[in-house]
Amino acid sequence: MSENKLMPENWVKNYSSGMYKYLLFRVKYKEVAEDLVQETFISALNSLASFSGNSSEKTWLYAIMKFKLADYYRKHYKNTPAENNADEAFLGDYFDLEDEKEHWFDKSKPQAWHSDVEDVIEKKEFQQTLDDCVKKVPTKTASVFTLKYLEDQSSKEICDILEISEANLWTLMHRAKLMLRACLEQNWFVKA
């Protein structure tokens, strides 16, 4: 029973704005989001025959779009030069690797956060600080973070999309957390 029909002549009118917003929020660049909307429509037109009618037109289009988006994430990840920091060099900013106990450095050790953590997220200034901190995270590291928190993907799905190992994923997530935590602390919670 194929009750759902495709009406490509109405796609732009019905879906392009929603798709564009969905994509722009994720890929950040206007041009990339536009290209992905266009690629989605073209792919969809090339595979009209594969539409079984069991799902709605919108569900079908969004599935194609998400496939394109995953593809973008993967390419973007692969094409970004390796973040040259070897793990030890990166961690050497936070921990005293010369010492066998590998303690936190005084300058980087987690401190008590004084602000009211519950309500802070509703504050515009805090959102701006968080945004600024997220932007400082190098691209490859940020990709993993985006997939987890924006796309709500499981570790397994993230590894599949980016074609990385789980160990690699944990390392990148850990780096992102070290950086973001420190940045928020310096710029908000323990601001001098």
Place this chain on the structure above:
Amino acid sequence: MGIVNKILLTCKKASFLVSKKQETKLSFLEHIQLKMHLSVCDMCTKFKIQTDQLSHFIKKHHQNLGENSATDLSDAKKNELQNIILNKLQK
């Protein structure tokens, strides 16, 4: 001393396990090692609490941004897309 050293984690390793635990299940040994470390290390305990809060902030922030996004495709781009679709349909 040898065994104790094997069980006691450094802050570098403990903080990594804190992050790892937020992504996956730790092995039994890792679980015990982390628990022991956190019971004596105030800094790594703070790291754990604050990175949990961080996850919460990021999720909430994304929700806010998603709800408030106001930008739209330009009319020019919409026209271009409409023409691409119509051309392809005619072929």
